[in-house]
Amino acid sequence: MQRRIPSVSARALRRWTAAVVVVDAAVVVTGAAVRLTGSGLGCPTWPNCTGDQVGSAGLGLRGAIEFGNRLVGIAAFAVLVVTAVLAACQRPGRRDLRRLSAGLVAGFFANGVIGGITVLTHLNPGVVAVHFLFNMALLVAAVALHRRAGSAPLAMRASGPLPPLARATVVVAGFVLLAGTLATGSGPHGGDPGAPRFHLGPLDRVTALHADAAMLLTGLVAALALVARATPTAHATRRATVRLLLLVAAQAALGFTQYLLDLPAVLVLAHVAGATLLWLAAIDLDARLRRPPAPAAVLDQMPAARPAALLGSALPA
Numbered sequence: 001m002q003r004r005i006p007s008v009s010a011r012a013l014r015r016w017t018a019a020v021v022v023v024d025a026a027v028v029v030t031g032a033a034v035r036l037t038g039s040g041l042g043c044p045t046w047p048n049c050t051g052d053q054v055g056s057a058g059l060g061l062r063g064a065i066e067f068g069n070r071l072v073g074i075a076a077f078a079v080l081v082v083t084a085v086l087a088a089c090q091r092p093g094r095r096d097l098r099r100l101s102a103g104l105v106a107g108f109f110a111n112g113v114i115g116g117i118t119v120l121t122h123l124n125p126g127v128v129a130v131h132f133l134f135n136m137a138l139l140v141a142a143v144a145l146h147r148r149a150g151s152a153p154l155a156m157r158a159s160g161p162l163p164p165l166a167r168a169t170v171v172v173a174g175f176v177l178l179a180g181t182l183a184t185g186s187g188p189h190g191g192d193p194g195a196p197r198f199h200l201g202p203l204d205r206v207t208a209l210h211a212d213a214a215m216l217l218t219g220l221v222a223a224l225a226l227v228a229r230a231t232p233t234a235h236a237t238r239r240a241t242v243r244l245l246l247l248v249a250a251q252a253a254l255g256f257t258q259y260l261l262d263l264p265a266v267l268v269l270a271h272v273a274g275a276t277l278l279w280l281a282a283i284d285l286d287a288r289l290r291r292p293p294a295p296a297a298v299l300d301q302m303p304a305a306r307p308a309a310l311l312g313s314a315l316p317a
Helices: 010-036 060-088 095-120 125-149 162-186 203-230 235-260 265-290 296-300
Strands: none
Touching (some): 010 060, 010 095, 060 125, 125 162, 162 203, 203 235, 235 265
8 A cells, every 4th residue: 555745835845945945044143143242262172162061051141052052053954954855855856956955055064064164173263254254155156956845947038128137136145245254353252252353454454445446335235225216127126136235224324333332242142143134135136037937826836846756755654
């Protein structure tokens, strides 16, 4: 007697890909909380917290914060694995979804190792910056996976001036993130009082580079919103450009405020969270223009993911 495991619809798979985006962003924000509370060495070893001890008992609040970030990472990795299994089980298969989801699993694991190296190097700012930027690159893949899971396999790309402007916005936003890691690696929030810092000259000069890049990004996003309004564009895309413009404006205001107040940790954390949202909005807009979403009726007709496909077509009764 044969028994099938119930199939998972393409709509349900897309919910899992959305969860991938959320948990990956959560790892970024909780990682920033670790650094801003001085908890980067709350667990002095890796992968365990201390010696043979897995948990953070006896290490106080900083140990609990650092270990909590590791638990968020484990939960995120589990979501990635489940999503990759569902993408691999689709029949007929989607090679793009399989490759993206498998790449995310491998990339997330690799970034976990980089996170361990940050502890073993006592929070070297260069390694910390690579760890952060790698996670932002994983968000690009996560958003691409989510968008592709919600589009037809051969969806047409958008044309006109918006796609190249959106792509330029992502490039400039990426440079803003890079400049931000240089400013953070030169500032007071190193994750531990004894953590090494960058020595790139006066902090004002480093933060000015970050601010100048942010102003360039603001102008580019404003142009993007104006072009979206002046050309025949889907209403959802116009709303996405407005959201991106509002996020850039809020981030600029928050960035100047935190600088004028001598970088209080709570405002820096809000700035990192805002930067994550801004990055997500920018790469999502670019992904939307590269591969427009499929209508709900089309999505419902897309192939279902069958977990049984990896286990065999039949199970014992």
